[in-house]
Amino acid sequence: MKTPIYLDNHSTTPMDPRVLEAMMPYFTEHFGNAASRNHSFGWEAEQAVEKARKQIADLIGANPKEIIFTSGATESNNLAIKGVAEMYAEKGNHIITAATEHKAVLDTCKKLEKQGFQITYLALREDGLIDLDKLRAAITDKTILVSIMYANNEIGVIQPVAEIGKICKERGVLYHSDGVQAVGKIPVDVIKDNIDLLSITAHKLYGPKGVGALYVRRKNPRVQITSQMDGGGHERGMRSGTMNVPAIAGFGKAAELCRLEMAEESKRLRFLRDKLRAKLERELDEVFINGDMEHRLPHNLNMSFAYVEGESLLMGINDIAVSSGSACTSATLEPSYVLKALGVGDDLAHTSIRFGLGRFTTEEEVDYVATRMIDTVRKLRELSPLYEMAKEGIDMTKVEWAAH
Amino acid sequence: MAYSEKVLDHYNNPRNVGSMDKSNPNVGTGMVGAPECGDVMKLQLMVDDATGIIADAKFKTFGCGSAIASSSLATEWLKGKTVDEALKIKNTEIVNELSLPPVKIHCSVLAEDAIKAAISDYKKKQGTRKAVPEMQAVEAIA
Numbered sequence: 001m002k003t004p005i006y007l008d009n010h011s012t013t014p015m016d017p018r019v020l021e022a023m024m025p026y027f028t029e030h031f032g033n034a035a036s037r038n039h040s041f042g043w044e045a046e047q048a049v050e051k052a053r054k055q056i057a058d059l060i061g062a063n064p065k066e067i068i069f070t071s072g073a074t075e076s077n078n079l080a081i082k083g084v085a086e087m088y089a090e091k092g093n094h095i096i097t098a099a100t101e102h103k104a105v106l107d108t109c110k111k112l113e114k115q116g117f118q119i120t121y122l123a124l125r126e127d128g129l130i131d132l133d134k135l136r137a138a139i140t141d142k143t144i145l146v147s148i149m150y151a152n153n154e155i156g157v158i159q160p161v162a163e164i165g166k167i168c169k170e171r172g173v174l175y176h177s178d179g180v181q182a183v184g185k186i187p188v189d190v191i192k193d194n195i196d197l198l199s200i201t202a203h204k205l206y207g208p209k210g211v212g213a214l215y216v217r218r219k220n221p222r223v224q225i226t227s228q229m230d231g232g233g234h235e236r237g238m239r240s241g242t243m244n245v246p247a248i249a250g251f252g253k254a255a256e257l258c259r260l261e262m263a264e265e266s267k268r269l270r271f272l273r274d275k276l277r278a279k280l281e282r283e284l285d286e287v288f289i290n291g292d293m294e295h296r297l298p299h300n301l302n303m304s305f306a307y308v309e310g311e312s313l314l315m316g317i318n319d320i321a322v323s324s325g326s327a328c329t330s331a332t333l334e335p336s337y338v339l340k341a342l343g344v345g346d347d348l349a350h351t352s353i354r355f356g357l358g359r360f361t362t363e364e365e366v367d368y369v370a371t372r373m374i375d376t377v378r379k380l381r382e383l384s385p386l387y388e389m390a391k392e393g394i395d396m397t398k399v400e401w402a403a404h
Numbered sequence: 405m406a407y408s409e410k411v412l413d414h415y416n417n418p419r420n421v422g423s424m425d426k427s428n429p430n431v432g433t434g435m436v437g438a439p440e441c442g443d444v445m446k447l448q449l450m451v452d453d454a455t456g457i458i459a460d461a462k463f464k465t466f467g468c469g470s471a472i473a474s475s476s477l478a479t480e481w482l483k484g485k486t487v488d489e490a491l492k493i494k495n496t497e498i499v500n501e502l503s504l505p506p507v508k509i510h511c512s513v514l515a516e517d518a519i520k521a522a523i524s525d526y527k528k529k530q531g532t533r534k535a536v537p538e539m540q541a542v543e544a545i546a
Binding site for chain 1: 407415418421423435436437438439440441442443444445446464465466467468469471472517
C-alpha cells in the first residue's frame with residue numbers, strides 16, 4: 001500500500017488510465033479544430049467530439065444533440081441559470097434553489113438577485129433532503145426555474161430529483177440540476193428524472209479537468225438558453241469557443257466507463273464505505289453521521305467526531321487526504337454552510353470529516369484509514385478539554401463561553 | 405497549509421498535557437474560547453506558596469494544530485516564572501517562536517488570554533483565601 005491515501009474523491013478524481021489513452025492522439029496527430037469543416041484534420045476532431053457527445057448522452061439517457069460542452073460544471077451552472085433567467089425574463093423573475101447548493105449555483109443566483117431577480121433559498125430538512133411541500137409552496141406564477149442539485153458534494157445526500165422534476169413539470173417551471181456528484185456514480189436518467197438542464201463535469205468521474213457539459217432538453221419542453229459566451233457560434237450558438245478536443249474525447253471515454261462499470265463499482269464502494277463507518281462507530285464514542293444514510297451516494301461518508309477540531313484531526317492523519325467542515329480548513333474561516341443548513345451546530349461542524357471513496361480505493365486503504373482515524377481521535381480527545389468536560393457530565397450548552 | 409517544524413513538534417509531542425485540581429487554592433485555571441468558534445483552551449498553573457514561582461503548568465486544547473502548539477508552548481514558558489513575569493508573556497512572542505502565519509495569530513492571542521485568565525483565577529483565589537479562609541475558592545468557569 002502506498003501513501004498518501006486519496007479519500008477526497010468528491011473534490012476531484014484521479015484520471016482513469018484508459019481515459020488518458022483515449023485522449024493522447026488528440027494532443028498530437030489528430031490536433032485539428034473540430035470547427036474546421038473542409039479538411040480531414042477538422043473532420044477527425046469533429047468525429048471525436050461527436051463520439052464523446054454520444055457517450056455522455058448515453059450515460060444520462062439523453063439525445064447527443066442535447067449535450068453542450070463547457071469548461072466545467074461551474075460554467076454549466078452559470079450558463080443554465082443565467083441563460084434561462086435571461087431567456088425567460090419576460091415570463092417571470094423568480095428562481096428557487098436550496099441553501100445547500102454548490103457556490104457555483106448560489107453565487108450565480110446572488111448575482112441575478114442584484115440584477116432584480118427574486119431568489120428563494122429553500123431550507124432543508126435535518127436529513128439534508130428537500131421538503132417537497134415547501135418546494136410546492138414556493139412556486140409562484142413568476143417562477144421560471146428551480147435549481148436543486150442531484151447529490152450534495154459534502155454529505156452525499158441524494159435529492160428526490162424525479163419528484164422535484166415532476167412538480168416543476170406540472171407547474172410549467174424549468175428544472176435545472178447540478179449533477180456533478182451523481183452522474184457516473186448512480187443511475188441518472190434525464191427523462192425519468194424530469195430534468196430540463198443538467199450540469200456535469202469530467203474530472204469528478206475519472207476524466208480530465210477543464211471540461212464539462214450542460215444537458216439542455218430539446219423536447220417536452222424545448223428549453224432555450226441565452227448564451228453567456230459569444231463568438232463563433234459553436235455548440236448551436238449556446239457556447240462559443242474552440243472545442244477542447246482531447247479533453248472532450250477523455251470525458252466521453254470516462255462517461256462510457258462509468259456507464260459500463262457503475263453497477264459493480266457502486267456495490268464495491270458501498271461495502272467499503274459501510275465498513276469504514278462501522279469500524280469508526282464501533283471504536284469511538286460520540287461520533288455522528290451528517291445527512292441521511294439511506295438517500296446517499298454509495299461512496300460518501302460525512303461524520304462529526306465530537307470534541308476534536310477538524311484541522312487538528314487532518315494534521316494527525318497527514319498521510320490521508322480527506323476534507324473537513326472545520327472553519328480552519330476553509331478559505332472563508334466559516335464552518336461548513338451545508339452542515340449549518342442541516343441544523344448541525346457550529347461546534348459539531350468544526351469536528352466534521354468528509355470521506356470520498358473512489359474507483360481506485362482499496363479495502364486495505366480503508367482499513368488503514370479507519371485505524372489512523374481511531375488512533376488520532378483518541379489522542380486528540382486526551383488533549384481536549386471538551387471531551388474531559390463531557391466525561392465529567394458537564395452540560396456544555398450551559399457553560400458561559402468567552403466567544404471570540 | 406504548511407506547518408512550521410515547531411508547530412509540528414508541539415502537535416506531535418505536546419508538553420504538559422493534563423489537568424490539575426481546580427479547587428486547590430494554589431492552582432489557577434483559565435478557560436478561553438468557545439466550541440462554536442472551533443477553539444477552547446484550558447490552561448492551569450500551580451504556584452509554589454513559599455517561592456511565588458509557577459511550579460507546574462498544564463493544558464488541554466480543542467482546536468487546530470497551531471492552537472495546540474500555542475498552549476503547549478505557553479505551559480513550557482510559564483514554568484519557573486513568577487506570576488508577574490508570566491503576565492508579561494505576549495502573544496507576539498508565541499507567534500515568533502512558532503512562526504505562525506497571519507491566519508493563525510488568533511491562536512496565540514487565545515494562549516495569552518488563557519495565561520491571563522489562569523493568573524486572574526489564581527489571584528482571586530488567593531485574595532479570597534486571605535479574606536475569608538473558610539470559604540471555598542470561586543471557580544472562574546464552571
